Amino acid sequence: xxxxxxxxxxxxxxxxxxxxxxxxxxxxxxxxxxxxxxxxxxxxxxxxxxxxxxxxxxxxxxxxxxxxxxxxxxxxxxxxxxxxxxxxxxxxxxxxxxxxxxxxxxxxxxxxxxxxxxxxxxxxxxxxxxxxxxxxxxxxxxxxxxxxxxxxxxxxxxxxxxxxxxxxxxxxxxxxxxxxxxxxxxxxxxxxxxxxxxxxxxxxxxxxxxxxxxxxxxxxxxxxxxxxxxxxxxxxxxxxxxxxxxxxxxxxxxxxxxxxxxxxxxxxxxxxxxxxxxxxxxxxxxxxxxxxxxxxxxxxxxxxxxxxxxxxxxxxxxxxxxxxxxxxxxxxxxxxx
Amino acid sequence: xxxxxxxxxxxxxxxxxxxxxxxxxxxxxxxxxxxxxxxxxxxxxxxxxxxxxxxxxxxxxxxxxxxxxxxxxxxxxxxxxxxxxxxxxxxxxxxxxxxxxxxxxxxxxxxxxxxxxxxxxxxxxxxxxxxxxxxxxxxxxxxxxxxxxxxxxxxxxxxxxxxxxxxxxxxxxxxxxxxxxxxxxxxxxxxxxxxxxxxxxxxxxxxxxxxxxxxxxxxxxxxxxxxxxxxxxxxxxxxxxxxxxxxxxxxxxxxxxxxxxxxxxxxxxxxxxxxxxxxxxxxxxxxxxxxxxxxxxxxxxxxxxxxxxxxxxxxxxxxxxxxxxxxxxxxxxxxxxxxxxxxxxxxxxxxxxxxxxxxxxxxxxxxxxxxxxxxxxxxxxx
Numbered sequence: 001x002x003x004x005x006x007x008x009x010x011x012x013x014x015x016x017x018x019x020x021x022x023x024x025x026x027x028x029x030x031x032x033x034x035x036x037x038x039x040x041x042x043x044x045x046x047x048x049x050x051x052x053x054x055x056x057x058x059x060x061x062x063x064x065x066x067x068x069x070x071x072x073x074x075x076x077x078x079x080x081x082x083x084x085x086x087x088x089x090x091x092x093x094x095x096x097x098x099x100x101x102x103x104x105x106x107x108x109x110x111x112x113x114x115x116x117x118x119x120x121x122x123x124x125x126x127x128x129x130x131x132x133x134x135x136x137x138x139x140x141x142x143x144x145x146x147x148x149x150x151x152x153x154x155x156x157x158x159x160x161x162x163x164x165x166x167x168x169x170x171x172x173x174x175x176x177x178x179x180x181x182x183x184x185x186x187x188x189x190x191x192x193x194x195x196x197x198x199x200x201x202x203x204x205x206x207x208x209x210x211x212x213x214x215x216x217x218x219x220x221x222x223x224x225x226x227x228x229x230x231x232x233x234x235x236x237x238x239x240x241x242x243x244x245x246x247x248x249x250x251x252x253x254x255x256x257x258x259x260x261x262x263x264x265x266x267x268x269x270x271x272x273x274x275x276x277x278x279x280x281x282x283x284x285x286x287x288x289x290x291x292x293x294x295x296x297x298x299x300x301x302x303x304x305x306x307x308x309x310x311x312x313x314x315x316x317x318x319x320x321x322x323x324x325x326x327x328x329x330x331x332x333x334x335x336x337x
Numbered sequence: 338x339x340x341x342x343x344x345x346x347x348x349x350x351x352x353x354x355x356x357x358x359x360x361x362x363x364x365x366x367x368x369x370x371x372x373x374x375x376x377x378x379x380x381x382x383x384x385x386x387x388x389x390x391x392x393x394x395x396x397x398x399x400x401x402x403x404x405x406x407x408x409x410x411x412x413x414x415x416x417x418x419x420x421x422x423x424x425x426x427x428x429x430x431x432x433x434x435x436x437x438x439x440x441x442x443x444x445x446x447x448x449x450x451x452x453x454x455x456x457x458x459x460x461x462x463x464x465x466x467x468x469x470x471x472x473x474x475x476x477x478x479x480x481x482x483x484x485x486x487x488x489x490x491x492x493x494x495x496x497x498x499x500x501x502x503x504x505x506x507x508x509x510x511x512x513x514x515x516x517x518x519x520x521x522x523x524x525x526x527x528x529x530x531x532x533x534x535x536x537x538x539x540x541x542x543x544x545x546x547x548x549x550x551x552x553x554x555x556x557x558x559x560x561x562x563x564x565x566x567x568x569x570x571x572x573x574x575x576x577x578x579x580x581x582x583x584x585x586x587x588x589x590x591x592x593x594x595x596x597x598x599x600x601x602x603x604x605x606x607x608x609x610x611x612x613x614x615x616x617x618x619x620x621x622x623x624x625x626x627x628x629x630x631x632x633x634x635x636x637x638x639x640x641x642x643x644x645x646x647x648x649x650x651x652x653x654x655x656x657x658x659x660x661x662x663x664x665x666x667x668x669x670x671x672x673x674x675x676x677x678x679x680x681x682x683x684x685x686x687x688x689x690x691x692x693x694x695x696x697x698x699x700x701x702x703x704x705x706x707x708x709x710x711x712x713x714x715x716x717x718x719x
Contacts, residue, residue, distance in 0.1 A: 067665055072628040075617055076407055076545075080662050088666075098522040099624045110543075122520040132520075162506060163623060165522045193506035195624070291520075333519065334511075 030063030031056060031278055032090030034081045036097030038199060039068035043254055044224040044246045045270050049096045049119060051247075052274030060282050065090060069099065071195075078103035086111040092281040094274060095119065098165065104128065115287045117277045119270055120165060122291055130291040131273045135165070136172030136331045137324050138266040138301035139220070142243045143176020144320045145264055145303065146218040147184050148313045149241055156187045156211040158230050160198040160223035164334065166190075169222040169245070169266075171335035176320070179329070187211055188335070191226045198224030205229030212237045220266070221245060228255060235261040241309070246270070250306040263309040268301050269294060297325045357699065365692040366639070366646075369684035376684075377677045386669060394667050395660030395674075406545050408655040413551045413612045414626075415651035418633025420561050421605035423642040425490075427565055428578035428598050434479055434494025435606040436630025437501030442472035443610025444505050444526070447621035448514045450614070451527025460533045461615065465553075468607035468614075475501065476603025480596040490599070498630075509623060525622040535615035548616035557608060558644040574598055606630065635682045641689070654678070 033053050035046045050066070057064045065088075067081045078100055085093045086107060091114045095104045098121035108116050108125040117129040146155040157173050159166040174186045189207050191197030204226030208219055212233065219234050220243035221227035227245060234242040235258035242249075242258070244265030249255055255262065273294050280288040294300020303321075305311060323329040378388035398404055418435055425432035446468035453460055479497060482488040509524060511517035517524045537546035565571035576584040577594045585591050609629055614621065636654055640646030661674035 065666070067662075068671075070671070072626055072632075074411070074613070074626045076410065077658075077662060080407070084662070084666050101521050101523050102618070121522050162510075163522070164511075164517050164519070164524050193503045194627070334517075 029065070029089045029091075031065075031282070032082075032085030032088075032093040033064065033066040033274075034078070034085065034093075034095050034100065035066060035068040036099060037069045037071055037073075037195060038224060040066075042198070042225050043228060043249070043252055044198070045119075045268065046096060048247050048268070048270035049094070049274050050271075052271035053094070053278070055271070056275050056278035056282070060279070062282055069097070075103055079106050082107040082116070083110060086114040086116075091115055092117060092278060092287070094277065096270075097121075115281045117274075117288075119274070126289075129277055129288050131270070131277060132291060132293050133268050133270075133273075133301050134293065134295040134331075135222075135266070135268055135301060136168045136333050137296045138268065138303055139169045139172035139222070140176035140179075140324065140329070140331045141296075141303040141317055141320055142220050142264065142266040143173040143178075144180045144317055145310050145313060146173070146220060146241075146243060147177045147180035148316060149263060149310065150181070150184065150218045151239070152215045152217045153181060153184045154187065154214065154216045155184060156189070156208070156216040156219040158204060158207050158211075158219060158221040158223050158227065159188070159190050160226055161192055161194055161196075162190045163195075166222050167335040168333050169220075171332040173220055174335065175332055180316075180320075187214070187216055188337075191223050197226060200226045201229030201232075203229065205233045208233035212240055217241065218243065218263075222266075231255055231258050231262060234258075244304075248304045248306055250304065259307065262307065265304045265306070266301070267304055269299065273300060295325075296321055358696070361692050361696045365688045366649075366685065368692070369681060369688035372684040372688065373677055373681040376680045377673065380676055381669075381673065384670070391664060391667075391669055391673065394663055394669075395657075398663040399656045399660050402540070403544055404656075404659050406540055406547055407659050408652055409551060410545075410548045410612065410616075411655035411658065412648070412651040413548055413554045414609060414629055415632055415636050415654050416554050416648055417557060417605065417609045417612075418629050419636035419640055419647035419651055420557060420644065421602050421609060422630075422633040422637035423640070423647060424561070424565075424598055424602040424605055426578075426637055426642050428574045428594065430595065430598055430602070431491050432476065432479070432494055432599065432602045432606075433491055433634070434476060434497045434630070435602070435609065435633050436628060437494070437498035438472040438475045438603045438606035439609035439630060440505060440625060440627065441475050441501040442468040442607035443614050443625060444509070444514075444621045445471045446607075446611070447526040447529070447614045448508075450529045450533050451620065454530045454532070457532040457534075460530075461535060464529075464533060464615065465608070465611055468611055469604040470607070472607025472609075473600045473604040476599045476606065477596060480599030483599075484592045484595050509621070523622060525618075525620040527620070529614070529619045533615070534619060535612075537616060548612050550612035550616050553608070553611070557605065558648065561605075562644045570597075609633070635678065638682055639685050653681075 031053060038046050040046060040050050069078060082093055082095060082103055093114055094117045096119045100118055101121045101123060104116055104118050105123045105125060108128045112127055115127055117131055119131045122130040155177055157170050159170055170188055177184050177186050191200055191203050204221060204223055208230035211219060217239060218241045219230055221230040222245045231242040234240045241263040242261055244262050246268050248265045248267055250259045250262045250265060277288055280286060303317060324331060381388035381391055421435045422432060446464045449467045450464040475497060479490045479493040482493045483490050509515040514526055515524045516527055536549040538549060539546050565574060573589045574594060577589060577591055581591055613626060636647055636650045639650035657674050657678055661671045664673060665671035
């Protein structure tokens with residue numbers, strides 16, 4: 001009896017589903033954007049991309065759709081996100097994160113009339129714009145600031161995971177510290193061996209606590225959501241400073257409680273570059289092409305002075321910045337233990 | 338004469354398939370699916386969305402030709418994961434370590450494949466062999482710990498998953514077994530030479546091909562059925578699963594069975610990453626699909642550790658995931674499919690238990706009725 005009812009329900013479900021409508025796209029619908037794992041609300045680079053995306057939608061009065069990657073996504077899943085956006089008529093289509101590299105290359109070949117962009121990676125195709133950043137340069141400045149502000153000559157770095165991208169942050173930071181204070185010790189730790197390390201604030205807090213009890217008094221985290229835990233831990237210790245990442249974390253409403261200990265942030269203006277790219281396609285009708293590197297020189301990456309905590313060392317930071325721009329300082333783009 | 342014999346044989350064959358048992362066997366998953374859809378519909382209604390439209394979006398999209406290809410390819414991976422879990426389940430071993438086993442296996446297999454450049458007919462079997470060996474070795478650690486130190490395989494395999502992740506992260510570095518492309522930020526093993534790409538089945542212009550590894554998966558399914566269902570070894574394995582002490586009493590070496598089945602489960606897990614490595618990415622990247630091992634647990638449960646059931650379950654899972662991507666596109670929360678998957682597993686467990694109890698009751702009633710009838714007959718005869 002129960003099974004009969006079960007079958008009836010199943011049959012009903014499927015017969016009802018048969019008369020639904022199927023979406024068929026076409027036309028210009030606005031901007032399509034595919035987030036990396038974490039998506040909106042990661043207090044980090046997805047949020048930064050979202051900011052540029054939302055601003056462009058409002059400014060140019062266009063529609064848009066965003067999709068978010070999840071753990072366990074395969075190439076086919078990533079390709080499907082990009083392809084379904086292009087297929088439905090979204091143009092441009094932006095992929096946030098280097099993971100989209102292979103799937104974007106495939107989608108760009110399949111939809112040659114759509115303008116694509118990828119954040120943090122390079123795809124060699126006519127209709128793809130690569131938005132890349134010199135995170136190592138801003139991290140170098142963060143290192144300079146950390147070395148000048150540290151009283152114990154011990155500073156820390158917490159990376160989400162030891163991926164090539166995060167090693168750019170770590171390498172630049174370490175070089176900045178040691179160029180400024182050769183005697184300083186840099187404690188580098190990774191939250192997790194895989195991408196999960198960007199979403200573990202509790203683990204970020206644990207690592208920061210460990211560093212602080214070893215005498216570290218400045219901690220720079222490039223660890224997405226895990227960084228919030230490190231900032232919280234640092235705020236609990238008198239005289240210790242945090243350095244924020246990607247966006248100006250002093251202004252992050254979610255971190256307002258700790259902002260008096262966020263001495264600066266090494267920002268990466270994903271929002272600006274995403275906005276500029278959308279503008280170039282939608283408004284100027286002349287898409288930015290090739291690889292667009294956002295560096296210290298053009299403000300694509302920078303160190304913030306919000307809060308005024310590092311105003312006293314501003315001349316030294318600005319001097320280092322000038323040396324990097326002039327090419328007098330070559331900042332490494334990777335980190336080795 | 339002969340025709341009479343065959344008729345008699347087919348009649349007995351028919352008798353052996355108890356109609357009621359077939360109905361009951363089909364009823365359980367159908368019931369579970371229906372209940373899962375119902376619960377999901379309620380969740381959708383509770384979040385203020387119209388449920389039947391969501392189902393129609395999933396269904397319409399799921400039957401498109403490119404979706405079918407996606408489902409076939411994804412189900413290949415899931416099927417192998419389900420089989421790997423089922424090997425352990427059949428003898429009451431809970432191998433949660435499939436996840437670490439297949440990633441480590443795929444990593445080393447891809448590294449070996451990238452380092453060599455032999456003709457495909459040598460190198461492809463070699464890559465597969467390396468994967469199965471690595472998977473088997475990683476799983477055997479848990480087997481040995483269980484047999485000689487009494488460590489629960491649930492605990493040890495979970496820990497081995499973390500160790501596998503750390504080991505891969507340690508080795509997948511520029512200068513060790515990794516190759517870094519600084520412009521793309523992608524780190525991977527050396528790509529396989531094109532001679533080591535597995536064959537694909539073309540499906541038409543503009544469409545992705547179906548991965549040839551589906552053939553190997555099918556063979557693995559047949560092998561699973563044969564070894565577990567038709568050999569002395571399989572009988573022993575299932576016997577240990579039913580009752581360790583009874584198996585021991587009948588002369589089965591339980592310790593050896595534990596290690597052997599962990600090794601088999603791990604070797605099967607080694608195959609899980611192969612469709613991706615040989616047919617799709619042709620290398621192991623830092624973002625190699627993870628958590629497939631856990632999906633395999635759900636699929637083995639859903640498929641009742643039976644190869645056909647696992648095949649159907651893996652296709653259903655792939656179908657749901659395809660639908661999830663579309664639901665997100667249509668503005669639904671893509672998490673709704675996660676809810677659906679969870680509810681399906683729960684419902685399956687409950688439905689099987691309900692159906693089992695119902696079947697038991699029916700059987701008792703029938704036996705009771707037959708006994709009563711017999712007693713009556715005897716009374717009449719007397």
